Structures are given as structure tokens and as C-alpha cells.
Amino acid sequence: KVWRALTIPELLAAWMMPNDISPEIGNRFAFAGPDTPIECEILDAEPEKLLRYSWREQPGDAARQDPLDSTVTFTLARAV
Numbered sequence: 132k133v134w135r136a137l138t139i140p141e142l143l144a145a146w147m148m149p150n151d152i153s154p155e156i157g158n159r160f161a162f163a164g165p166d167t168p169i170e171c172e173i174l175d176a177e178p179e180k181l182l183r184y185s186w187r188e189q190p191g192d193a194a195r196q197d198p199l200d201s202t203v204t205f206t207l208a209r210a211v
Contacts, residue, residue: 139152140152148163148169150162152173156176157172157173160184170185174202179207180207181205184203187199
């Protein structure tokens with residue numbers, strides 16, 4: 132269920148933002164941020180185990196010159 136919530140656009144949008152994610156390495160997608168899109172790229176994807184993507188948020192105002200560059204990683208493990 133968690134993997135689906137992270138990788139199906141409609142399910143991910145329910146708790147994050149509208150998006151067009153496709154969990155294949157190299158795929159680019161975007162979240163519809165409040166001011167500007169957040170540009171992402173799938174860096175690693177192991178179904179039901181690992182999802183890692185870049186997160187590049189463009190500044191929404193002129194006061195902030197540098198974009199926010201991050202890496203988002205979800206590591207999934209079965210509960211015992």
C-alpha cells in the first residue's frame with residue numbers, strides 16, 4: 132500500500148501535491164507547487180523497497196536567488 136501511495140499520481144497527490152510521477156529511473160516529473168512547479172527526477176526505484184528522487188524547487192520570489200535542491204528517499208521494509 133505504501134509503495135502505491137508513493138508511485139501512483141492520484142494517490143500521491145492525496146497527501147502531497149498534484150504530480151505526474153512514473154517510478155522508472157531517469158524519468159522526470161513535477162509536483163504542482165503553490166507558486167511554481169517542483170521539478171524531480173527518479174534516481175533509484177526498487178518496487179516495494181526504495182524510491183529516491185531529486186527535488187528542485189524554483190524560488191517563488193525574487194528575494195531568494197538559489198533554488199532548493201534536495202534528494203528525497205523513501206526506504207520501505209516490512210514490519211515484523
